[in-house]
Each structure stands twice: as C-alpha cells, then as structure tokens.
Amino acid sequence: MSVEVVRAGLLSTVQDLGRPGLADLAVPRSGAADPASLRLANRLVGNADDDAGVETTLLGVDLLFHAARWVAVTGATCPVRVDGRAGDADRPLYVAAGATLSIGAARCGVRSYLAVAGGIAVAPVLRSRSTDVLSGIGPPPLTAGTVLPLGEPHGPPAPVDTAPHPVMPTLARLRIVAGPRDDRFTPAAIRTLSTATYEVTTASDRIGVRLRGPRLAGRTGGGLPSEGVVLGAVQVPPTGQPVVFLADHPTTGGYPVIGVVDPDDLWMVAQAGPGTLIRFAAFS
Amino acid sequence: MTGPRVRAVGRFGWLVELSSDGEVAALHRYLVARRERGDLPGILDLVPGARTVLLDGTPAGPGRGGGLGRAALNALLRDWDPAAPMTGPPPRHVEIGVRYDGVDLADVARLTGYGEDAIAAAHTGTDLTVAFCGFSPGFAYLAGLPAMLRVPRREEPRVAVPAGAVALAEGYTGIYPRRSPGGWQIIGHTRVELWNTDREPPALLSPGTVVRFTRLPR
Numbered sequence: 487m488s489v490e491v492v493r494a495g496l497l498s499t500v501q502d503l504g505r506p507g508l509a510d511l512a513v514p515r516s517g518a519a520d521p522a523s524l525r526l527a528n529r530l531v532g533n534a535d536d537d538a539g540v541e542t543t544l545l546g547v548d549l550l551f552h553a554a555r556w557v558a559v560t561g562a563t564c565p566v567r568v569d570g571r572a573g574d575a576d577r578p579l580y581v582a583a584g585a586t587l588s589i590g591a592a593r594c595g596v597r598s599y600l601a602v603a604g605g606i607a608v609a610p611v612l613r614s615r616s617t618d619v620l621s622g623i624g625p626p627p628l629t630a631g632t633v634l635p636l637g638e639p640h641g642p643p644a645p646v647d648t649a650p651h652p653v654m655p656t657l658a659r660l661r662i663v664a665g666p667r668d669d670r671f672t673p674a675a676i677r678t679l680s681t682a683t684y685e686v687t688t689a690s691d692r693i694g695v696r697l698r699g700p701r702l703a704g705r706t707g708g709g710l711p712s713e714g715v716v717l718g719a720v721q722v723p724p725t726g727q728p729v730v731f732l733a734d735h736p737t738t739g740g741y742p743v744i745g746v747v748d749p750d751d752l753w754m755v756a757q758a759g760p761g762t763l764i765r766f767a768a769f770s
Numbered sequence: 771m772t773g774p775r776v777r778a779v780g781r782f783g784w785l786v787e788l789s790s791d792g793e794v795a796a797l798h799r800y801l802v803a804r805r806e807r808g809d810l811p812g813i814l815d816l817v818p819g820a821r822t823v824l825l826d827g828t829p830a831g832p833g834r835g836g837g838l839g840r841a842a843l844n845a846l847l848r849d850w851d852p853a854a855p856m857t858g859p860p861p862r863h864v865e866i867g868v869r870y871d872g873v874d875l876a877d878v879a880r881l882t883g884y885g886e887d888a889i890a891a892a893h894t895g896t897d898l899t900v901a902f903c904g905f906s907p908g909f910a911y912l913a914g915l916p917a918m919l920r921v922p923r924r925e926e927p928r929v930a931v932p933a934g935a936v937a938l939a940e941g942y943t944g945i946y947p948r949r950s951p952g953g954w955q956i957i958g959h960t961r962v963e964l965w966n967t968d969r970e971p972p973a974l975l976s977p978g979t980v981v982r983f984t985r986l987p988r
Contacts, residue, residue, distance in 0.1 A: 491869075503830060509815035511973040512903040522830040611967045621907045622948075623967060650821045666777035666785045712904050712911070714784050714817030714824030734828075738819055738904030746780030769781070 489555075489602065491632040492586060497691075498619035498628040500606050501599075502538040508612060509737040515717060516618040519692055519733045519756035520597055523561035526651060527601035528735050530558035530578050532641040537605030538615035540628070542598045544759065546589035547628065549600075553636060554583045556603040556643040559663035560651065562595030564639040567680060568651040576651060578643035595654040595757035604637035618715060620734040621673050657683075658762060660730075660747045661769040662720065665711070667742035671722070675702040679720075679744060679766050684728065686762040693736070694721075698762060701726030709740040718747035718755070720766075730755050773835040773847045779952055782812065782836065789821070791901045791913045796852050797823050798977055803858055805847060811982050812837025818977050820911070850886040851978045861899075861978045866945070868987045870895070870934050872956035874924065878938060881921045881955075889957060893936075897941065900979045908947035908965030910975035915943055925951030934960045936983075945975075 491498070501524060518524035518541055525535045540547060547563055559566045566573045567588040573579045575598075581587050589598050608615050608625045617624040622760020628634075668676060684699035692761045700723045715721065715738060719731045723741045730747055732755060747755060748769055758764065774797075777786040788794050798818040804810055814828040826845070827837040870890040872878075879886055893915070901913040915938070923939045928951060935946045937954030946952055947964035965973050975981065 506814040506830070508907075509817045509824075510903060510977055511907060511971070512909055513904060513907045513972075515830070517830055527830070623907065663778060663780045666779050690794065711820030711822075712902070713785065713819035713822040714815075714826065715827050716779055716824070716826065716828045717830065720779060736904070738771075738816060738902070743779075745835060746783070746828075748781065749829050749831060753831070 487551040487636045488633050489636065490550045490552060491547065491628045491630055491634070492550050494628045494630055494632070495542050495545040495547045495558060497543040498547040499541050500538050500608055500625050500634070501541040501616045501759045502614055503536045503568065504616050504733060505612045505614035509714065512587040512737045513612065513623065514618050514620050514734045514737060516614065516616040516624065517733050518599065520561055520599070520753045522753055523597070523599045523651070524601070527558040527560040527599045530560070530644050530646065531556045531574070531601045531603040532639065532643050533601055533603065533605055536641065537601065537637070539599050539601040539606060542589055542600070544596055545591050546598060547600070548586055548588045550586050551583060555581055555636065555639070557581050557587060558601050559598055561588055561598040562592035563653065564592045564598050567589035577646065589639045589674045594757070599757055602636055603639035603643065607637040618734050618737070620736060636706045653759040654754060656763065657765065658758055659765050659767055660751045660754060662745040662747050662766045665743070668744050670704050670706065670710070670742040671744055672703050672705055675693050675704070675744070678702060684764045686758045686760055686764060689759065690761045692734040694731045695758060696726070697728045697730070699727070702728060704742060710742060712738045712740050715739045715743060716746060718749060718752050719743040720745045720747060732756060773844070776840065776843060776847070778840070779824065779826070780828055782833060782837055784825045784838070784840070786823045786847070787821060788823070793852050794818050794821065794823060794946065795899065795978060796900065797850060799856065799858065800850050801825065801846070805873070809846060820902065830985055861980050863980045863982070864974060865984055866960050866962050866981050867984050867988045868958040868960050869988050870958040871988050872936065872958045874955040875957050875972070877953050878921055878957055882918055884918060889919065892919050893943065893957065894983045894985050898981045900975045900977050900981065901942070902977055903973070906947055906950055908973040908975065909944055910979070910983055911942045911944055913942060915941060919943070919970040921955050924955060927951055931956065932959070934962070936960055
C-alpha cells in the first residue's frame with residue numbers, strides 16, 4: 487500500500503506536527519509550516535491530527551496511487567485533479583488504485599497539504615516523520631520515483647461538504663508582541679516596524695521568510711551572545727531586513743529578535759509567496 | 771538581591787537573563803526538575819543559551835493562553851537558589867580522544883603565542899562542560915577553556931567542515947557533528963559519533979555533560 491511520486495514539484499516534503507521538545511539539543515521543531523491546514527486535511531479523511539501528510543511548495547505534486555484511498559487537499563488554493571478530472575479541495579476525495587492525483591500550482595498561498603487516509607507511513611525519526619530542511623533530519627524531500635508507504639485508514643472520512651478556512655490576503659496584517667530584544671533597536675526602527683509595509687522575497691523557505699523594506703536600525707549594530715529563539719521570531723541581521731522564522735528555524739541565534747508574530751497569524755507567513763505585502767501590528 | 775531579568779517572548783515564551791555560564795546551567799537544571807514536577811504548564815522547550823534560558827511554550831498553530839504566566843514564573847524564580855548544591859542525577863562524563871592535526875592549528879598557535887603541544891595540553895588539561903547546544907543537532911558549546919585558548923572565529927567561514935572537526939571560537943570549544951559550513955578554528959579531529967538519531971539519547975553531548983579531551987597520536 488503506497489503512493490509513488492510522478493512529479494515532485496518545487497519542494498514537496500512529508501510533514502506531521504514536528505518534533506518539539508528537543509531544542510536543547512539544537513533540533514528544530516520542524517513539522518508543517520501551516521499546521522492548521524494539515525490538521526484540517528487529516529480530519530477530513532478521518533486521520534489523527536498528527537498523522538503525516540505531504541506539504542507542497544508553489545508548484546504542487548503528482549502522485550500515483552497503488553492503493554485506493556480517501557484524500558483531502560487543503561492550504562494554498564490550487565487545482566486538484568484525479569486522472570485529469572477536476573476535484574475539490576477542502577473536502578474528502580476518493581482516489582482509486584492506479585489513479586493519479588495531481589495537485590497543481592498554487593493560485594493563492596504557497597503550501598498545499600495532502601492528507602491520505604491512514605497517513606504517510608515513512609519511518610519516524612525522533613518520533614516525527616517531518617523533513618527538517620535545516621538539519622537534514624527525517625525523510626529526504628520527494629523526488630520523482632519516491633515511494634511513500636501508507637498506513638491503515640483509522641475510520642471513515644468526515645461527513646462534511648466543504649471545510650471553511652481563511653484565504654491568504656494579498657496584504658497580510660501580522661499581530662506581533664515586541665521583544666525580547668526590542669531595546670536593541672532605535673525608537674525610529676520600532677516606529678518603522680509598526681508603520682512600514684514589507685515585501686516577501688524569493689529567498690524565503692521553511693527556515694524563514696525574508697522580508698524587504700525599510701531598514702530596521704539597531705542601536706549598536708552588534709550581535710549578541712547566542713540565545714534560544716522561537717517560532718515566529720522576527721530576527722533582524724545587520725542588514726536591517728527582517729526574517730520571520732518558520733518551522734525549520736535554528737534553535738539559537740545571535741541576532742536580536744525585535745518581536746514575535748502571534749501563533750494565530752503564523753499561517754499567513756507560511757502561505758506568503760514572493761511579493762506578498764506584510765504589515766505588523768502590535769498585539770492587543 | 772533582585773532576581774534575574776525576565777523578557778517576554780511572544781505570548782507563550784519567556785527569556786531569563788543571567789550573568790554567567792554557571793547560573794545558566796543551574797537555572798536550566800532547576801527548571802528541568804520543576805517541569806518534571808508539573809510546575810511549567812505549556813512549556814515545550816527549555817533552551818539554555820550563552821547568558822539566557824528560554825522557556826518556550828509557543829504553539830505550532832493557533833493557541834490559547836493558560837500556560838506559564840509571568841507571576842508563576844516569578845514565583846518559580848524566587849524559589850530558585852543559584853548557589854544550591856546540585857541535586858538529581860550527577861552529570862554525565864564523556865572522554866573524547868582527539869588527534870591535534872587541525873588545519874587552523876598553526877593560525878591558533880600564531881594568535882595565542884603558544885605552540886601546538888601547549889595548545890593540545892591546554893585543551894586536554896581540564897574538564898569542560900556543555901553550556902548549551904545550537905547551530906546543528908548535537909553541536910555543543912563547551913565552556914571552561916583556559917583563557918589562553920580564547921580565539922575569534924575565522925574571518926572567512928569555510929563552506930565545508932568535516933564531521934568530527936574539533937574547533938575553537940569565542941571562548942568555547944565544539945565538535946562539528948556532521949559535515950557543514952563553519953567558521954570556528956579547527957585544531958583537531960575525533961572519530962567519536964556526536965549525533966545518531968537511532969540512539970537514545972541521539973546527542974552524545976547535552977547541556978550539563980562534562981567532557982574531558984584526551985590526546986591521540988597524530
């Protein structure tokens with residue numbers, strides 16, 4: 487019981503909810519960049535929330551099914567086809583044995599999530615099946631010909647028509663809590679952060695989304711002794727151009743973190759493609 | 771005496787600032803023990819740094835409050851005695867054999883004014899302690915080096931440093947667990963396996979582990 491990768495797309499990886507709890511050994515948390523979308527896909531096919539699925543990047547993925555399965559595609563808006571026939575995203579979809587599921591290029595958002603009933607059953611590493619692109623832990627990214635084993639379906643798919651979910655806006659407003667190192671920045675930089683518009687650059691990945699916009703000037707310009715950093719941290723290297731950390735972020739850093747994006751809004755960072763506009767607003 | 775400064779890290783995390791390696795180690799041990807007793811609700815990771823301990827309860831997705839609040843953390847910190855004798859299991863001791871044949875040995879000799887034998891003697895002459903991990907899974911920042919081995923990073927980082935390279939920078943020594951880019955000064959090599967995900971625990975060195983280097987013939 488397996489699926490076979492026919493077209494891997496730009497970067498398609500196996501993801502579950504990651505491996506938190508090992509940051510003191512410098513192991514990134516990893517897991518789905520937009521975990522709410524993976525959870526939704528899993529629920530639609532009757533899986534547990536933490537079953538592993540496939541996360542795609544911008545260009546989708548094509549998979550040949552060697553076993554019949556219920557599936558669901560969530561996350562970035564994209565065309566979904568089964569043997570060339572259009573299917574729906576955000577609802578359970580039946581794929582017969584021998585059929586090919588095509589997840590097309592994202593029209594809105596970056597990452598689509600595929601859940602297959604029973605989950606992707608690659609061997610876990612440190613209790614997670616997630617690919618961590620920073621440290622190389624977990625299964626390698628998918629390539630054409632990769633065969634992914636499937637688990638046994640737990641139960642029937644969810645009895646829903648379509649699941650509601652928010653759509654990625656072209657201007658994302660991210661709530662942010664200042665600190666822990668906001669005092670390393672000039673008052674002008676703090677004002678800039680809450681008023682300026684930043685643009686997502688192409689140098690963005692699962693480690694972090696790199697922004698371009700008005701420079702955020704530090705008071706000293708220097709680094710600081712290495713300290714732990716969290717998911718959603720907005721780190722400012724000496725260039726003054728902020729980086730928002732995503733799932734595979736390093737566990738420690740030596741550049742000051744000016745603020746932390748609220749977990750409720752992080753899905754927009756994961757779904758922000760190059761050119762997306764970002765504004766930060768103080769959390770209230 | 772005022773307690774350590776606590777900074778908010780988003781809605782779900784805290785960064786405690788400390789004044790020495792020793793305080794970081796003591797607070798990390800204390801918080802690990804308190805977490806085992808259930809006193810750190812919602813905290814997923816306890817991450818020591820050079821002068822900080824991060825308590826990270828950031829959920830991966832949408833999250834509600836109800837984790838460890840500032841008042842509860844302050845109460846925990848008031849109960850903490852940095853000078854209290856170590857309790858719990860004694861730290862692990864690891865001996866690591868090193869061939870002192872690193873490509874930067876001559877540069878380190880020039881920077882410190884000591885010869886290669888004196889560098890190896892200083893590196894093997896004292897017990898070192900893992901202050902924190904970072905950079906790459908299993909990479910440990912070992913503190914406790916004699917001051918004579920304090921050297922800066924290389925001006926030009928290397929694109930590829932081999933696994934097992936033993937290196938110095940900024941008062942720490944460390945071992946590259948796998949082939950990776952790196953900017954530290956390489957003084958030697960070891961064959962000891964630092965990181966293996968099939969092993970429990972996967973990291974040979976974790977915060978608090980005591981390390982003694984020994985010199986192997988070149």
